Amino acid sequence: MEKIMKKWKNVILWLIFIIYxxxxxxxxxxxxxxxxxxxxxxxxxxxVILHLLTSIKKRQNTILSYIFVVLITVIxxxxxIYYNIYEAIISFYSAxxxxxxxxxxxxxxxxxALKNWYIILLQVAPIVVMIVLHKKKKIxxxxxxxxxxxxxxxVAMLAQIIALICVVCINNEDIYSNKNLYYNMHxxxxxxxxxxxxxxxxxxxxxxxxxxxxxxxxxxxDNSFLKEEELQEETIEYNQLDIDWETLIQNEKNKxxxxxxxxxxxxxxxKKNEYTGMFKGKNLxxxxxxxxxxxxxxxxxxxxxxxxxxxxxxxxxxxxxxFPVSTADGEYITDTGLIPKEGVWSLSRIEGNYMPxxxxxxxxxxxxxxRSYHDHTATYYDRDEFLRGMGYDSYLAKGTGLEKRMNLKxxxxxxxxxxxxxxxxxLTEDGGNFITYYMTVxxxxxxxxxxxxxxxxxxxxVKDLEYSHKAKGYLASQIELDRAVELLIKRLEEAxxxxxxxxxxxxxxxxxxxxxxxxxxxxxxxxxxxxxKHHSTAxxxxxxxxxxxxxxxxGSSLDILPTMLNLFGIxxxxxxxxxxxxxxxxxxxxxxxxxxxxxxxxxYSTLTETFIxxxxxxxxxxxxxxxxxxxNEIHNKYQISKLILENDxxxxxxxxxxxxxx
Numbered sequence: 306m307e308k309i310m311k312k313w314k315n316v317i318l319w320l321i322f323i324i325y326x327x328x329x330x331x332x333x334x335x336x337x338x339x340x341x342x343x344x345x346x347x348x349x350x351x352x353v354i355l356h357l358l359t360s361i362k363k364r365q366n367t368i369l370s371y372i373f374v375v376l377i378t379v380i381x382x383x384x385x386i387y388y389n390i391y392e393a394i395i396s397f398y399s400a401x402x403x404x405x406x407x408x409x410x411x412x413x414x415x416x417x418a419l420k421n422w423y424i425i426l427l428q429v430a431p432i433v434v435m436i437v438l439h440k441k442k443k444i445x446x447x448x449x450x451x452x453x454x455x456x457x458x459x460v461a462m463l464a465q466i467i468a469l470i471c472v473v474c475i476n477n478e479d480i481y482s483n484k485n486l487y488y489n490m491h492x493x494x495x496x497x498x499x500x501x502x503x504x505x506x507x508x509x510x511x512x513x514x515x516x517x518x519x520x521x522x523x524x525x526x527d528n529s530f531l532k533e534e535e536l537q538e539e540t541i542e543y544n545q546l547d548i549d550w551e552t553l554i555q556n557e558k559n560k561x562x563x564x565x566x567x568x569x570x571x572x573x574x575x576k577k578n579e580y581t582g583m584f585k586g587k588n589l590x591x592x593x594x595x596x597x598x599x600x601x602x603x604x605x606x607x608x609x610x611x612x613x614x615x616x617x618x619x620x621x622x623x624x625x626x627x628f629p630v631s632t633a634d635g636e637y638i639t640d641t642g643l644i645p646k647e648g649v650w651s652l653s654r655i656e657g658n659y660m661p662x663x664x665x666x667x668x669x670x671x672x673x674x675x676r677s678y679h680d681h682t683a684t685y686y687d688r689d690e691f692l693r694g695m696g697y698d699s700y701l702a703k704g705t706g707l708e709k710r711m712n713l714k715x716x717x718x719x720x721x722x723x724x725x726x727x728x729x730x731x732l733t734e735d736g737g738n739f740i741t742y743y744m745t746v747x748x749x750x751x752x753x754x755x756x757x758x759x760x761x762x763x764x765x766x767v768k769d770l771e772y773s774h775k776a777k778g779y780l781a782s783q784i785e786l787d788r789a790v791e792l793l794i795k796r797l798e799e800a801x802x803x804x805x806x807x808x809x810x811x812x813x814x815x816x817x818x819x820x821x822x823x824x825x826x827x828x829x830x831x832x833x834x835x836x837x838k839h840h841s842t843a844x845x846x847x848x849x850x851x852x853x854x855x856x857x858x859x860g861s862s863l864d865i866l867p868t869m870l871n872l873f874g875i876x877x878x879x880x881x882x883x884x885x886x887x888x889x890x891x892x893x894x895x896x897x898x899x900x901x902x903x904x905x906x907x908x909y910s911t912l913t914e915t916f917i918x919x920x921x922x923x924x925x926x927x928x929x930x931x932x933x934x935x936x937n938e939i940h941n942k943y944q945i946s947k948l949i950l951e952n953d954x955x956x957x958x959x960x961x962x963x964x965x966x967x
Contacts, residue, residue, distance in 0.1 A: 312453050315360070318444065319352035320345075322374065322431050326381045327501045333424045334388045335498050335912055343471065343483065344501040349464035351503055353457045359446060360454075366446035367439075374432055382418075382428050384502055389417045390817055393629035393898060394493040394505060396648045397513050412751045413818060420820070472500075480524060480940045481900065481911070489520035491647050493629075494899045498912060509648060521564050521944055524937035544581075544871060544879040544886065545574035553961055561948050562957055568945050572880040575867065575889035580854075582874025584847060588673075588806040589873070590741045590793065591664060593636050594786055595717075595748035597812035598625065598841040600827040601783035606767065609791040610783070610844065613808065615853060617846030620887065622859045625841040627814040628898045633686040635813030635862065636744060640664070640695065642866035642882035644896065644946040651950055653687030656694040659956035659966055662866060662882065665696035667875055668740040674698060676735075677742040678707065678727050680718040688744065697742065701727065715758040717782075720747040720789035728793065732800040747785035750818025752778030759785045776826045779816050786810075794848075803848045807872075810844040811865055835901070836908055845872070859893035859903055860885070881955070883942045896939050904935060911936075 327344045331337065338344075359370045387395040390413060418425060438444045469487075477484040486496040491512065497505040511517075550570035557563050604611045628634035633652040634645040640663065645651035660666060665675040675697045683689045683702035692700045701707040703718075710726035711718070723743065731739040747759045752775040754761045763781040770777050790808065797803040816824070821834050832838050843865055860868075863884035870877045871886045885891040895903040900911045907918040909932050916928045948954060959966055 312449065315444070315446070316352055316356045316457060319355045320348055323348040323351050323377070323503065325431060326377065326428060327503070329424065329427050330381050330385055330502055331498070333385055333421070337913070340483075340499050340501075343468060343499065343504075346464050346468035346471070347501055347504045350461045353461035357454060357457065360449045362448060363446055366448065370446055371435070374435055378428055378432060380506070381502065382425055385421060385424060385428070386414055386417045389421060390414075391629055391631055392494075392627050394497050394502070394509075396493060396629070397506070397510050398649055399630060412753075412756060416751075480522075480937055485522070489522060491517065491519055492900070493647060495911060512648065519944070519947060521561060521948065523564060523568055523941045523944055542577040543574040544577055544867070544877055544889075546876065546878040548878065548958075548962065553958075556961070559952070559957075561952055562954065565945060565948055565952075565954055568941060569878075569880045573891070575871070575879040575886040575891045577871070578886075578888050578890070580888045581871050584807045584872045585874035586738070586805075587847065587873070588739050588741075588802060589664065589668065589869075590743070590806060590808050592743045592745060592786075592790075592808070592810040593639055594720075594745045594810055594812055595632065596750070596779075596814065596816040596818070597745075597748055597783065597786065597810060598815055599623075600816065600824065601748070601780065601786070602842070603780070606770075606780050607783055607787035609787045609794070610810070613790070613810065613844040613846040614842065617844055617850060617853060619853055619855045620843050620860060621855070622857060622893075623842045624836075624839045624859075624861045624895045624903065625812045625814055626839045626861060626895065626897045627817065630686070631817075632813045633688075634898075636686075636688075637691075639811055639813070639862045639865050642863060642884040643949060644863065644883055644943050646947045646950055650686060652691045654950055656687070656690040658694055658950070658953045659959065660695055661955050661959060661966070662870060662875075662877055663695040664740050664742060664869075665698070667870065667873075667877075668738070669696060669698075671738070673738040673740050674731060674735040675740045675742075676701075676727075676731055677744075678702065678723055679744040679746070680707065680711070680713065680720060680723040681744075681746040692742070699730075717746045717749045717757065717759055719759065719762075720745045720785050721792060724789040724792050724796075728796040732796060732802065745786060745789070747789075748779075748782045748816070750816065752776075752782060752816070752818050754778065757782070772826050773823055775819055776823045779819055779823075779827070805849075807845065807847045809865070809869060811862055812841055813862075815839050815841065835910055835912075836897075836903060839897075845869075856887055858887055859895055859905060860887040861895040863896065881958075883946055894935070894938070896942065900936065900939050900943075902935055902939060906931060909935070 324345060327348065328338055331339070355373055359366045359373065384394060387393070435444065472483045472487050476482055481492070481495055483499055486492055486499060487508070493505050493509060496508065550566050554563055554566050557566065601607055602610045602614050625635065628638065628645055629647060630645065630650055630652070633650055637643070637645045637651045641660065642662065646654065669675050677692045677697040677700045679688060679702040681703055683700065683704040689700060689705070703713045707713060707723070711722040731741050751757050752760055754764050757778065760778040760781045763784040766784055767777040767781045770780070790810070793808070794803065797806050815838055821832065821838060824838060825832055832840060864887045865884065867879055867882050867884050868887045871888060879886060885894065893905055902909055905919060906922055906926065907916055907928070909916045916932050918926060918928065956966070
């Protein structure tokens with residue numbers, strides 16, 4: 306027995322090491338160990354592989370054992386830090402494509418590491434234990450024979466088979482079952498929560514290397530929106546186009562396109578409303594503002610942003626959920642009304658696709674000129690490819706000519722300077738109506754005077770405020786956006802275009818450079834770490850508005866595009882977008898990257914599987930059925946968004962309908 310245990314000792318130690326790391330990380334980021342059984346079963350294969358690789362020659366075994374222990378520890382620490390910043394599991398695609406960008410976030414990484422020092426200490430502890438036990442000769446890295454290798458392989462295969470049987474057979478009906486997560490769906494955060502980090506990373510790498518076509522499994526319901534009483538009312542109009550879905554389905558051979566046709570035919574379009582066409586014929590200036598939220602709006606510190614809020618549309622129940630690729634995903638959601646595909650950069654994958662509802666294509670079709678600007682590197686996140694795909698006539702950033710007009714050597718660059726050197730392009734040179742798009746950068750972390758050009762520039766304006774250093778730094782960074790908008794308004798007025806121009810400002814994500822405590826310093830209500838941390842607003846303002854419009858409806862950045870299309874009276878089909886017009890009577894839905902959600906009836910966390918009903922929702926409310934219904938709807942939106950991206954769907958639809966592309 307002792308001889309047998311000696312042969313299996315190192316395998317068991319590897320297994321304990323992996324399970325320990327999985328448990329520490331799971332508790333740290335998910336506050337629970339949801340499926341320890343799956344973690345144990347799947348870890349057996351990893352443990353055996355590691356032992357087989359470290360049981361050939363003694364000296365080689367020792368070196369490799371230390372390398373693997375350190376490497377795995379670093380991987381788990383990296384996932385801890387990444388999740389604390391982005392609330393997501395890092396994919397191999399993002400890791401390889403963003404490797405050169407890591408130094409720009411070094412200070413943030415260091416801060417997060419220091420904040421979680423005790424967890425990292427627990428993660429590093431096995432290395433120390435290994436060194437001590439090795440020195441005391443309690444651990445030996447001896448070679449093993451071929452017979453024992455075969456035994457280990459058989460054990461690993463049995464454990465893997467048992468794990469897969471459990472995955473397939475236990476609770477396999479749920480849309481987010483382990484079966485779907487393992488075989489049919491790419492949702493890293495949820496699979497990490499249910500099956501462990503290493504299994505999730507293995508699946509991610511496997512899918513990256515060999516390709517993965519996510520199985521399209523829509524859960525369709527009968528959403529027949531034309532109620533009998535509404536059929537008799539001729540005054541009801543919808544934001545929809547005349548599309549013969551039945552004929553399209555009959556003539557289509559691609560099963561994915563057929564699925565999209567069926568889904569959209571079954572959706573309820575949004576109704577036109579009193580605000581439809583309110584801004585018809587006006588110019589539009591769009592800001593996707595770095596880390597902009599309602600925290601940045603203050604009548605004294607940022608008076609221009611406050612003016613836009615006080616006089617324009619007031620979205621007080623608005624959210625900008627953070628998605629895995631941070632700014633890139635936030636920008637994609639805002640500009641397309643679609644949910645980004647997980648595991649890739651949707652911002653760059655969209656190149657070559659036809660996007661009929663991008664601002665550039667919509668307004669160019671009406672005779673507008675279109676320009677886009679970004680006061681940072683043109684190719685960052687492949688943004689140059691994205692904006693080209695969105696149809697903009699020109700794109701000025703660092704590397705495409707903006708550096709010739711302004712100083713882009715300091716970090717971050719100035720939004721104010723960007724406005725100063727670009728307004729002449731569309732206010733004096735182009736003539737006629739215009740759509741202008743700005744992706745800003747002045748609001749970028751770190752929110753400290755050291756290393757942040759903008760915070761240092763505006764520090765005197767915030768230094769006496771009764772906030773912590775970084776909270777003041779955040780406001781200092783947003784002052785630059787405030788002054789940029791102030792200058793824009795001045796230039797519009799000088800050009801005689803102020804009353805004829807709408808300004809839209811929305812953020813890409815919450816300021817994750819701040820801790821929750823620092824966020825709450827600036828907030829007028831207590832925000833939690835799950836939902837309310839992402840509370841934000843969108844500013845839609847035109848000087849010609851006679852009075853502000855208060856909007857209590859719940860919404861998110863996904864809803865911005867359909868809302869703007871409706872306001873400008875654009876003929877569009879709301880069924881083709883995943884967001885909803887915030888000014889219509891469509892049911893609200895805020896979707897988080899881990900599939901949690903907020904609706905008028907409450908909020909649900911997929912990580913804790915907890916539904917919190919909204920105020921006024923009675924005990925008779927069937928929360929279980931409701932959660933299932935909304936979860937299915939969210940799943941469908943993820944699936945359809947992915948298919949739209951992968952299949953260049955809008956081009957196929959426009960071609961099938963015989964419509965001209967812009």
